[in-house]
Amino acid sequence: MEFYPNLSKLRRRTVKNRTLALVLGFALFGVSGAALAGPKPKVDPRFDYLGMFDLTRKVMTRKPARVLLNSLFAEQLKVNPDLAAKYGFNGKKIKAFTETQFMMLLQEVPSIRPEVEAYLKAVPKDADLRAQTPQLIALREKWKTRFQDLFKDKKLLEKFFARANPFEPFLIEGPPGSKGFGPIKTYITHAVTLKDGTVRAADDVEKAIVEFINEAESEIRFNVFDFDLDSIADALIAAKKRGVDVMGGIDKGVYDTRPEVRAIYKKLTDAGIHVQLVDSVGLNHQKLIVSDWTKKGKGRVLTSEGNFTKSCISKDGDVAGTPYHSTDSVPNANLANVYESDEMAAVVHHDLTKTVDPEYALRGDQYPVSGAWKVMGEAGVGGKERSVVLAFSPNGGLDGINQNFIARAIRESEGPIYLAQFAFSSPEVENALLEKAIETKKAGKKFNLFAVGDTPFAMQDWSVTLNMAGLKLVGEGDKKNYVKIPDEENKWLQALGKDDYAELLQNLRIAPPVYGTHNMKTPEGNFQITAKLHHKLMCIGVEGAQVCIYGSFNFSTGAESNQEYIIAVLDDEFNELGTSVVTSLSKETVDHQVRTVVSEANRRNVSREFDPAYDDQVDNQKAGKPMKRQLARACAGLVKPGAAPLGIAAAQ
Structure with a gap:
C-alpha cells in the first residue's frame, strides 16, 4: 500500500474514490483501514474518543x-x-510506544479496556521509579505478568498489528453521517489581496476570540x-x-x-478560574x-498564531x-x-x-511521545476531500515535528512552496x-519558492532565508x-544553477515596512510602536491539491521543546x-523596489544599521538549542525611545 503520493495526483480525485483515503500519509496523512470499513453499529466503543x-x-x-x-511492543517500535x-526518518526505531499507537490498541482491541481500568485503579500513580516500596514493585510485576499473558494471544492483537504503523496518524472518525468539521472560519489581522485581485x-x-468564548455552553480550556x-x-x-467550566x-x-x-x-x-502557570522547559x-x-455536535476549536495581546491581535496594535x-500601529501579522x-x-x-x-x-519529557491526529471534514466542492492533521510538542510528530511533519510534507509535495515565517531556523526544513529543489531540477522542472520573513529575524545569522x-x-x-x-560553498546556487538561483533571490523577501519599529509623537513625548510579521505559515503544492501548514510552531x-501545536x-x-x-505580504514595495533579503543586507552594510532581533525567546540556532530567555516584555504597549520596544520584544 502506498501511503504517501504526490499531492499533484490528488487534483482530480474525490471522496467517492476511496483510494484517496488510503494514500494520504503522515504529513497529509494516512488513514487506517478501519476508516474504510462499512456501516458500523449505532453504539460502537470505537467512536468513544473521549473515553479512549x-x-x-x-x-x-x-x-x-x-x-x-x-x-x-518492542517490535512495533522498529x-x-x-x-x-x-520518508526521511532518522533512526532504526521510534523513540517509544506512542499515544496514537495506544489509541489504536484501545480501538482495535476494546476488550482490554476493563483490564486497563483495573490496572489504573489498582496501581497508584507514581512518577518516581526510584522510590518504590517492595509492595509496589510486586504489584507492578503482577500487572506486568498479567498484560504479558494477555498479549501472548496474537489473534487478539491481529487487527492492531495490521494497523500499528508508527508513521500513520490516528484517524478520529465519527459515526456514519458525521461531518468531522464543516467550513473553516478564518480571521486575519491584515488585509489580503486575493487571487482575483480583490482585497479582503x-x-x-x-473580537472573534471574544465571540468564540461567548458562544461556549458547557466547558472551555485555553492555553496561551x-x-x-x-x-x-x-x-x-x-x-x-x-456556569461554564473554565480552565487555562x-x-x-x-x-x-x-x-x-x-x-x-x-x-x-x-473569579474562580484555575489558570496554570506553565513552567515549560522551553516556552509554553x-x-x-x-x-x-x-456536548454532541457542539465541539469547537480556535487555533491562533497570535497571543491574547494588544500587539498580536488588537486592531490598533500597540496603541x-x-x-x-x-x-x-497595526497588529502583528497573524491568522486564527x-x-x-x-x-x-x-x-x-x-x-x-x-x-x-x-x-x-506535565513538563518536558513527562509528555509521552505522540504521533499525529487526523480528522476528515465534510466533502468540499465536487466531493473533494477536506482534512486536517494535528500534532503537538513536546514529543509530538514521533518526537520530531521539523523532520517528521514539516520536512516530510515538503518531500511529499509537488509544486510551488509559499512561506510566511516569523522565525525560520530549522536545518531539517531547509534540508528538505x-x-x-535538487529533485525538481533533475526532473527537468522548475523549483518555485516564495518566502517572506519578519525582517529582524530574517537577517539573523541563524536564519534559513539568510543562508538561502x-x-x-x-x-x-x-x-x-x-x-x-x-x-562553491553555496548549496542553493549549486542546486539551482545561476539563472534559477537569481530568481530565487528575488523571491526571498522581508516584511512590508509597517512591520517594524516606528516613533510616534504625542503630547507626553515620543514613543516607539512596533509590529511583526508573526505568521508560521507554509502552503505547498499545485492549485487544487495544496496543503497549508500553520500553528504556533516556528x-x-x-x-x-516548547508546548506547541x-x-x-x-x-x-x-x-x-x-x-x-x-x-500579498511579499509584493509590498518601497519606492517601487521589492524588499529582498539581499537588498536589506546591502542597505544595512551601507547604513551600518544592524537591528537586533529583540525577541530574545527565539532559539539561538548557533548553539543548536533554545535560549533560556530573559523573558517577555512581550507584545504590549508603548515605550520611550531608548528602552527595548515592547511590541518587538516577545511576540512569539
Missing part, C-alpha cells in the same frame, strides 16, 4: 506504564529501513503564551458566571516578567481554545486602549481559524489537559527544501557585516487564502 483519550492520558503519563508498553529512507479586509481577531487583553479575560469570567494556562516566564499578565492572572483567579507557546467537547492613534468539530475538540482537549489541568501539569540568499553575518559590534558565501529546533490543512478555500497571505 481519558484512558490514554492516564496510562501514557505514567512512566512505569510507558516502560511496560515499550517492552511489550521502523522498516526502506520506509525510513523514503483585515479582520478583528480579538502571553495574555494582556481584558476583553478576553472578561469573556472568560462571564462564561464562568453563566499561561507561560510562567511571561507571568514572572510582565505586570500586565499578572493583572490578568489575578483577575481570572479571583500554544495559542489554543477548545469548548464544549462533551490599543490608549487615546492615541497612528497608521503605523475556528473549526466546528467534536473530533477536533476531543483531540485539543486531550492535549491541553496534559498541560493546564493540575492533575497532570534543498532536496526538493547566500549570505552570512560576521563580526561583532561596529565590525558587523553581511558577506557573500563563496559560490520552524526552529527550539520549538521542539501545528496543523496541516487540506482545504481548497483556506489553502488559496493562505497562499494569498504570502503573495
Whole structure:
C-alpha cells in the first residue's frame, strides 16, 4: 500500500474514490483501514474518543506504564529501513510506544479496556521509579505478568498489528453521517489581496476570540503564551458566571516578567478560574481554545498564531486602549481559524489537559511521545476531500515535528512552496527544501519558492532565508557585516544553477515596512510602536491539491521543546487564502523596489544599521538549542525611545 503520493495526483480525485483515503500519509496523512470499513453499529466503543483519550492520558503519563508498553511492543517500535529512507526518518526505531499507537490498541482491541481500568485503579500513580516500596514493585510485576499473558494471544492483537504503523496518524472518525468539521472560519489581522485581485479586509481577531468564548455552553480550556487583553479575560469570567467550566494556562516566564499578565492572572483567579502557570522547559507557546467537547455536535476549536495581546491581535496594535492613534500601529501579522468539530475538540482537549489541568501539569519529557491526529471534514466542492492533521510538542510528530511533519510534507509535495515565517531556523526544513529543489531540477522542472520573513529575524545569522540568499553575518559590534558565501560553498546556487538561483533571490523577501519599529509623537513625548510579521505559515503544492501548514510552531529546533501545536490543512478555500497571505505580504514595495533579503543586507552594510532581533525567546540556532530567555516584555504597549520596544520584544 502506498501511503504517501504526490499531492499533484490528488487534483482530480474525490471522496467517492476511496483510494484517496488510503494514500494520504503522515504529513497529509494516512488513514487506517478501519476508516474504510462499512456501516458500523449505532453504539460502537470505537467512536468513544473521549473515553479512549481519558484512558490514554492516564496510562501514557505514567512512566512505569510507558516502560511496560515499550517492552511489550518492542517490535512495533522498529521502523522498516526502506520506509525510513523514503520518508526521511532518522533512526532504526521510534523513540517509544506512542499515544496514537495506544489509541489504536484501545480501538482495535476494546476488550482490554476493563483490564486497563483495573490496572489504573489498582496501581497508584507514581512518577518516581526510584522510590518504590517492595509492595509496589510486586504489584507492578503482577500487572506486568498479567498484560504479558494477555498479549501472548496474537489473534487478539491481529487487527492492531495490521494497523500499528508508527508513521500513520490516528484517524478520529465519527459515526456514519458525521461531518468531522464543516467550513473553516478564518480571521486575519491584515488585509489580503486575493487571487482575483480583490482585497479582503483585515479582520478583528480579538473580537472573534471574544465571540468564540461567548458562544461556549458547557466547558472551555485555553492555553496561551502571553495574555494582556481584558476583553478576553472578561469573556472568560462571564462564561464562568453563566456556569461554564473554565480552565487555562499561561507561560510562567511571561507571568514572572510582565505586570500586565499578572493583572490578568489575578483577575481570572479571583473569579474562580484555575489558570496554570506553565513552567515549560522551553516556552509554553500554544495559542489554543477548545469548548464544549462533551456536548454532541457542539465541539469547537480556535487555533491562533497570535497571543491574547494588544500587539498580536488588537486592531490598533500597540496603541490599543490608549487615546492615541497612528497608521503605523497595526497588529502583528497573524491568522486564527475556528473549526466546528467534536473530533477536533476531543483531540485539543486531550492535549491541553496534559498541560493546564493540575492533575497532570506535565513538563518536558513527562509528555509521552505522540504521533499525529487526523480528522476528515465534510466533502468540499465536487466531493473533494477536506482534512486536517494535528500534532503537538513536546514529543509530538514521533518526537520530531521539523523532520517528521514539516520536512516530510515538503518531500511529499509537488509544486510551488509559499512561506510566511516569523522565525525560520530549522536545518531539517531547509534540508528538505534543498532536496526538493535538487529533485525538481533533475526532473527537468522548475523549483518555485516564495518566502517572506519578519525582517529582524530574517537577517539573523541563524536564519534559513539568510543562508538561502547566500549570505552570512560576521563580526561583532561596529565590525558587523553581511558577506557573500563563496559560490562553491553555496548549496542553493549549486542546486539551482545561476539563472534559477537569481530568481530565487528575488523571491526571498522581508516584511512590508509597517512591520517594524516606528516613533510616534504625542503630547507626553515620543514613543516607539512596533509590529511583526508573526505568521508560521507554509502552503505547498499545485492549485487544487495544496496543503497549508500553520500553528504556533516556528520552524526552529527550539520549538521542539516548547508546548506547541501545528496543523496541516487540506482545504481548497483556506489553502488559496493562505497562499494569498504570502503573495500579498511579499509584493509590498518601497519606492517601487521589492524588499529582498539581499537588498536589506546591502542597505544595512551601507547604513551600518544592524537591528537586533529583540525577541530574545527565539532559539539561538548557533548553539543548536533554545535560549533560556530573559523573558517577555512581550507584545504590549508603548515605550520611550531608548528602552527595548515592547511590541518587538516577545511576540512569539
